[in-house]
Amino acid sequence: MSEQIGEVGVPAAQQHERPPGGPLRRWLTDTAGGLPATFWYLWAGLLINRAGAFAMLFLSLYLTAARDASEALAGVVVGAYGAGGAAGVLLGGVLADRWGRRSTLVAAHLVTAALMVALALSQHLGVIAALALLVGVTHSMPSPAFVAAIVDVVPEHRRSRAFNLQFWAFNLGMAVASVLAGLLAEASYVALFLVDAFATMATAALIAWKVPETLTRRRISASPAVGARPSRRPGLHTALTDRHFMVFVGLTFVLAVLTMQASTIMPLAMRADGLGPSSYGMVVALGGVLIVLGQLFVPRLIDNHRKAHVLGLSTALLAVGFGALAVADDLPFYLGACVIWTIGSMLAAPPNAQINADLAPPALRARYQSVFYLTFPAASFLAPTLGGFSLQRWGDRHWLLIAALGLLAAGAHLLAGPSRERRVASLRRQEEPVDPSLANAVGRHPAQPDTVH
Structure with a gap:
């Protein structure tokens, strides 16, 4: 990943600022500072x-x-x-x-x-x-x-x-839910x-x-989507015909297909290698523990790098992690591969969510989010359907196909990055200034400095 100075929408001075205080305070600020x-x-x-x-x-x-x-x-x-x-x-x-x-x-x-x-x-x-x-x-x-x-x-x-903390909360909540559900179901x-x-x-x-x-109301009526037809009111069709956005959605779909391998196809591969449900549970648990313990350290690692480069690296790590299962035959190897693809997932979460938000015109933010979120149920259907057929037909070579798919997506992120950044800059120029009434409603005026909560 090459360092990005003055990334689109991020003042260069803010990228390099480091708050005063000890390492713990700096880490807290980097992780959760400046959020309303x-x-x-x-x-x-x-x-x-x-x-x-x-x-x-x-x-x-x-x-x-x-x-x-x-x-x-x-x-x-x-x-x-x-x-x-x-x-x-x-x-x-x-x-x-x-x-x-x-x-x-x-x-x-x-x-x-x-x-x-x-x-x-x-x-x-x-x-x-x-x-x-x-x-x-x-x-x-x-x-x-x-x-x-x-x-x-x-x-x-x-x-x-914010998106890093959202991803962390989601996984922490799911971990708690899994424990509580087992106890209550009994x-x-x-x-x-x-x-x-x-x-x-x-x-x-x-x-x-x-x-x-x-x-x-001001946000609802502000800034129609770039490229929207003047005679047609912007809506879901705007997101579905937005070329930059749909390319990104397609790449996110590939990432979702890769991550779904862990819960759909990997258990079958582990059973073929003579490993039981308890071994699969250990691999899943390791991934959850890594996310809960490590996700809060991700912002300091990625903040000064281009999002396309981070996503390229993270998708490549997913490809390598799952591709390694082509030669896996015991539990330690599966655990090691899990570490690789989990790091990839952790790195991907914040920039993936942020690019999705950046590409959405203000008046259509939730609609764009809804199209983006469709990738996950689609992947949850396609991954086991085609993956089961692939594993049955080609055996361990299935994981080499998954690795090739991931590496192609990683390269596509690098190729799409510059055009995507230009599109984000174009959208940002159309956005209205922050509404003072909204800033007061959330307890933070645009002119006030960021504070740590």
């Missing part, structure tokens, strides 16, 4: 939501163990939840841009809590399937609104830190859904109490 109070309330809501969002992880077990459903029927119901998620992402993006970030977040969480209570009390499999579909919709709706609200309130040169599946509903209600209450609406 509203971001921290959003961050806390995300953490609470993820830590409590565990009921659907055990949906298939609940259906087969407590409701006497067949494995085939359980698969259909879980599939309905996934289909609802794809629809919910798009619906959440449209509502967050039209209705507002806060309103969308509060409404989605309140409806989800009610649906969880209904799931806990329902016994008819048809009703449960319908509720699972609706939960899929409402579970996915907050994702674009969360990110759009963060972009609204966090200054551009601090967004890398005691009562009904309690699993009810505690999930309570955590979702707590998130809704926190957002309703502490998070102001970050989408102002």
Whole structure:
């Protein structure tokens, strides 16, 4: 990675500034400094939501163990939840841009809590399937609104830190959820859904109490998308026909396909090598521990480098990590490969989210987020479908194909970087100045210096 001085949207002086104080204070500032109070309330809501969002992880077990459903029927119901998620992402993006970030977040969480209570009390499999579909919709709706609200309130040169902390909170919450879910499922599946509903209600209450609406009328009417047709109102079609954005979405889809290998195809490869579920659990646990312990150190490593270079390196690390499985045959080798691809995932998270935010016109931020988030359900379908066929047909050479795909994507990031930066600069010139009323709402005026919270 070559050093970038004066990266687009980041004043050079701010790139090199180092706060006074000891190493610990400098690390805290680099990791979490200059972020407004509203971001921290959003961050806390995300953490609470993820830590409590565990009921659907055990949906298939609940259906087969407590409701006497067949494995085939359980698969259909879980599939309905996934289909609802794809629809919910798009619906959440449209509502967050039209209705507002806060309103969308509060409404989605309140409806989800009610649906969880209904799931806990329902016994008819048809009703449960319908509720699972609706939960899929409402579970996915907050994702674009969360990110759009963060972009609204966090200054551009601090967004890398914000997205790094968001990724960390998401993984920490999922780790907590996995532990709590196992304990609750042993005691009562009904309690699993009810505690999930309570955590979702707590998130809704926190957002309703502490998070102001970050989408102002001025922002809604400001700066149409670059290249949008004057005769047609900008909308989802604008994102879908945005060449720079869709190239980036395509590369993110490749990254998602790579990361999905760990949860879909790798367990099959480990079983073929004579390694049981406990070995797979150790590999997954190692990845989670690395992210929880190491993600907070990522900003200092990447802040002064071009985002395209960071993404090129991170995608190459994913390619090397999974490609190494072509010669893996014991647990230590799998653990070593896991370290490589997890570092790649950690490096990719902040610039990936920041570029996604930078490419979105202010009036369409949540819609762009919704299109971006579609890459993950798409990858979760394609990775196991094609990956299983590939592993069966070509064996360990499957991992060499994955490595080649990742290395091609890494090169594409480097090639697309300069054009992408020019597009971001063009969009930024069209953006309005920060609205003083919004700055006051989040407790931070644009003229005030950044402070550590």
